[in-house]
Amino acid sequence: MAYKDEQLYEEKVFKDPVHRYVHVRDLVIWDLIGTAEFQRLRRIKQLGTAYVTFHGAEHSRFNHSLGVYEIVRRILFNFEGRADWNKDERLLSLCAALLHDLGHGPFSHSFEKVFKLDHEDFTKKIILGDTEINQILRKVEPGFPQKVADVINKTYEDKLVVSMISSQIDADRMDYLQRDAYFTGVSYGHFDMERILRVMRPIEDQVVIKASGMHAVEDYIMSRYQMYWQVYFHPVSRSAEVILSKILHRAKDLYQKDYAFSLEPTHFLSIFAGKVTVKDYLRLDESIVLYYFQMWQEETDPILRDLCRRFMNRNLFKYIEFNPNLQLKESRELTRLFTEVGIDPAYYLVVDSSSDLPYDFYRPGEEGERLPINLLMPNQELEELSRQSDIVESISGKKRTDHKLYFPLDFVQTLPDDNPKKARIEVLLGLRKE
Template identity: 40%
Template sequence: MLPSRTYHDPLHGAITLDGSDPVEKLLIRLIDTPACQRLRRIRQLGTASLTFHGAEASRFTHSLGVMQIARRAFDRLAKRYSELRPYRPQVLVAALLHDLGHGPFSHTAEEIFQGQHEHWTRRIFLESSPLRQALDEFHPQLATDLEKIYLKQFPIPLVWQLVTSQLDCDRLDYLMRDSYFTGASYGHLDLDRILMAMDYDPVSQELTVNQKGLAAIEHYLFVRYFMYAQIYNHPKNLAAAWGLEQAISRARELFGVGQVWADGVIGAWLTQNNQELSLEQYLGADDITLVYHLQAWQHHSDAILADLCRRYLDRDLLKAWDISNLSDSGQQSKLTQARELAKRFDLDPAYYVTIRTAVSRGYTLYNKGIKVKSPRGLVDINQCSSLVMTLTQPLTKQYLLYPREIEADLQRSP
């Protein structure tokens, strides 16, 4: 018998997996695979640690947290609805493995390398021998079930909705975890009340919310809105991510003509379609390997590459100016001014000046939305909550990113 395992988590306390329970024994085995352990080397919040110095949590800690919340949510529902009990392995394993496919700096890598972590999550558990062997030995159908869950095609919607929906265990953990590690007090959630509000509709087989728990869900959605507006879309985050993207873009150009060094893994990431990398090439990349290359490239003879890498490593980030109040022509005028000023400082505007758009939205009808059990049947939450209705409207902001060298001249410009 595999011994029990306890992970001490700052949010959830002691997460104990029982080695005598077949499902939890499988979870322990999956956690110990190289693909899962790789997530320790990938930051949950990508480049955000340059804005919020405490944002050092990994995708590994988040994955354990999602699994723990999913276990609490599912086990509570399965006590009331015995027909759900056979699906415990699918829910818990899907929750644990949902972020396997993240690349270096999490979502930032998706923007830079044009990849999709969901695609790679499926490839990894289907093709990585240690993972696939563990899944197949537990049940030959489990890997196929996981694929259906991630594609939102599992025949019982609640099974995939607990993992990927507007009210899923992934969002609950990352909002709590990101709030904790960034110090954002408005990100606190009443997890117990949210889990108590969750219910199941045997007819539609969907995840639902009890009307008496509506306030807890409204609070969750407002927390999500504020976290996007104040944390995920923080202008310094936008500047850090774009600066890293520009460094990689310059390295890609030079690597293509044989003017910069990269090892086999990063070389493949620079030259190949992300979705077509080999499994070994994909799993070989993490925050450590990418930062190692930035450290090497900051000494390169190419002034642009060296400067972009140094700026990122030294946190000499671009400035961000909120120009949302300007008309489209006004924004373009400021962009043109910034580009001309950058040229005066011998800074190529293609690498140092841009406009980035940030969109924050608290609620959408994504993945069937959130259904509330009401006297008139299942209704979408925005039909029974005026507060949620306000969150369906997106908040859009435009930021002009530019090097600090031109700030004084740019601010003086009309």
């Protein structure tokens, strides 16, 4: 029997708080889970700094990846025997679902922004490079790693396979909304996934939804909207993320200035130099990063020391609502005043912006165009979701953006009361009236 067809003697199951069980019968999937690269995901939090706000949010990319695999497994079970589904794509779909987040780094998005890295690029490099993952995928067939990478990269020729893992209603979103809601303890992310899976249909190059399941999809869209604004963009979590980003910026800046670290940032050196390899990247996880932050609390550089202490001890920046377009003059004045009183605005005065587009219809030719969610009507015609749903139509194509100005309140409060600049800073920050 070919390796790609081999099954475990007994089905393996993972107990899961969201899906109850994650079922594994394919030897390929079991072998992939056991690789060093996949096990590393246990040490990468799914929600980055959100645990400082929601203390239960300690779950990992490992949890989530298994969940996405399980949802795709259930989708494919429902697709069996349908004319538009090519059963030969089954194992490819399962592998891509399992490995779609393989390249995430510690504190994922903050890390990527600071060092100009791309987790999707590293996912591809891990799958195609000299790794345990690659060795297993090549046993399926020599070109199989490239196929998996293409699905994750959204360039695979069979768009139906891609749409299950990356679309506006995919297994990735369906898992993280429910999983993140469960671990943060909120109710926003819950929707009737079982109903959605039952009404999913494979049509040519996409997954569509039977019209009778429209209300379950409406619930899913609104759950996503609420999760982004109540959890993912929570201003306290963003404060921790701002400090995290500034720590990484400061460490890189000090390295470039030949600062003598008490603890040499060995694991960061290739990243600071812009020459990071896959091997270097895989050595980094959140336990490593937090170790450096813990030790850097004793560094001689006052900014790095202070920022690390803030992050490790949850002494976060305060924030105010801020409109960068209307408050440009105030921002410039605050920057000047912070500099004059000895507070470095590059690290202690930060505008952070978050934006989300909960659902969009297809706009041909536009950058970042998104394929819509299509409903399969009783007459077998396809209708774009927002044309049938007043709820979805009301939020379609509407991008919402939120801006906050973050600053260290304790630094401002410890300025001498007789310093007139303190009073002006407090007025600009809304801490006192003029």
